[in-house]
Amino acid sequence: LDADPAVLGVALEDGRDGIFAVPRLGGAIRPLSDFGLADTHGLADTVVVVTPDSTGALTARFISPADGRVFEELSLPMESRTLEGIAWSPEGSRLALIDALNVYLVDRAGTVTDTRDFIDRAHIRWSADGRGLMYFETGTVREDDLVRWEVDEAGRFVGEPVTLRAAVQTLYQGQFDVARRTGDVLLRTGDSRGDVWVFDVDDPQ
Numbered sequence: 001l002d003a004d005p006a007v008l009g010v011a012l013e014d015g016r017d018g019i020f021a022v023p024r025l026g027g028a029i030r031p032l033s034d035f036g037l038a039d040t041h042g043l044a045d046t047v048v049v050v051t052p053d054s055t056g057a058l059t060a061r062f063i064s065p066a067d068g069r070v071f072e073e074l075s076l077p078m079e080s081r082t083l084e085g086i087a088w089s090p091e092g093s094r095l096a097l098i099d100a101l102n103v104y105l106v107d108r109a110g111t112v113t114d115t116r117d118f119i120d121r122a123h124i125r126w127s128a129d130g131r132g133l134m135y136f137e138t139g140t141v142r143e144d145d146l147v148r149w150e151v152d153e154a155g156r157f158v159g160e161p162v163t164l165r166a167a168v169q170t171l172y173q174g175q176f177d178v179a180r181r182t183g184d185v186l187l188r189t190g191d192s193r194g195d196v197w198v199f200d201v202d203d204p205q
Contacts, residue, residue, distance in 0.1 A: 019049050021065040033061065040065075041126065041178075042088035050097065056081040060095065074110050085123060090130045094155055098124060103133070105155045113155030125178045134178060136168070143167045146176075 019033040036051035050060045056079035062072040082100040089095070094113075095106045103118035124135040132151055136144040146168055147161040 019047070021047075021068065033063070036061075037083060037086045039086050039088040041090060042092035046092070048086070048088050048095070050076070050083065050086050050095070052080060052083055055079065058083065058097070074108070076106060076110055077112055078104055087124045087126050087133065089126045090128060094126075094130075094151075096124055096126070096133055105151065105157070107155055114151075114157050116157055123176060125176065128178055134164070134176075136176070137161065137163075143169055 019036055019038045033049045033051065036049040038047050038049045040047045042048060045064065045066065047063050047065050048060055049063060050058055052058050058076040058078060058080060060074040060076055061070050062074075063070050076097070078097075080097070080099040083097065084100065085098040087096040093108055097104045097106065098118055101117065103116050103124070104112050105114045106112050124133050126132070127134055127148060132148040134146065134148045137147045138144055144167075145163050146165045147163050149161040150158040152158050
């Protein structure tokens with residue numbers, strides 16, 4: 001919600017998903033897309049919406065939330081009827097897409113630079129420096145490990161994921177966010193009371 005207007009994804013009554021621009025200071029709520037998964041973590045004043053068609057083919061649309069203008073469309077070189085999550089890197093050069101089985105790294109030219117098995121991890125975010133993907137690795141009941149998987153300049157995963165913080169209480173399938181202005185600070189839902197936790201992943205406390 002850094003931008004004005006903010007961009008929200010909403011489930012509509014007719015079963016579709018909608019992406020909307022919501023002005024903070026009043027004004028009309030503007031539909032940006034009837035269906036898709038959206039992310040605003042890349043370039044300023046831009047939202048990317050990834051939408052599958054009936055065959056599973058994926059298209060990324062880069063949209064100005066201020067006026068709803070689509071200024072770029074990118075056909076993605078994979079098919080998925082089970083797209084579950086997307087993450088746009090902070091510098092705007094790379095997308096990570098997750099379906100039921102895999103994670104794909106895709107550059108702005110539409111080239112898949114790496115693919116890995118990635119089961120049951122719908123919520124991912126790029127680190128604030130844009131050099132790693134962060135997600136929760138399933139651990140014990142309601143306690144998961146926050147990990148980071150480094151990505152090199154060519155868009156390939158490097159080595160194995162590294163645990164940043166172990167045994168974190170999670171809610172809502174490990175949904176979280178990373179503040180892009182203040183560094184690797186994680187904002188996420190916490191314990192059974194639904195608290196919000198804010199912590200620096202580099203701080204052991």
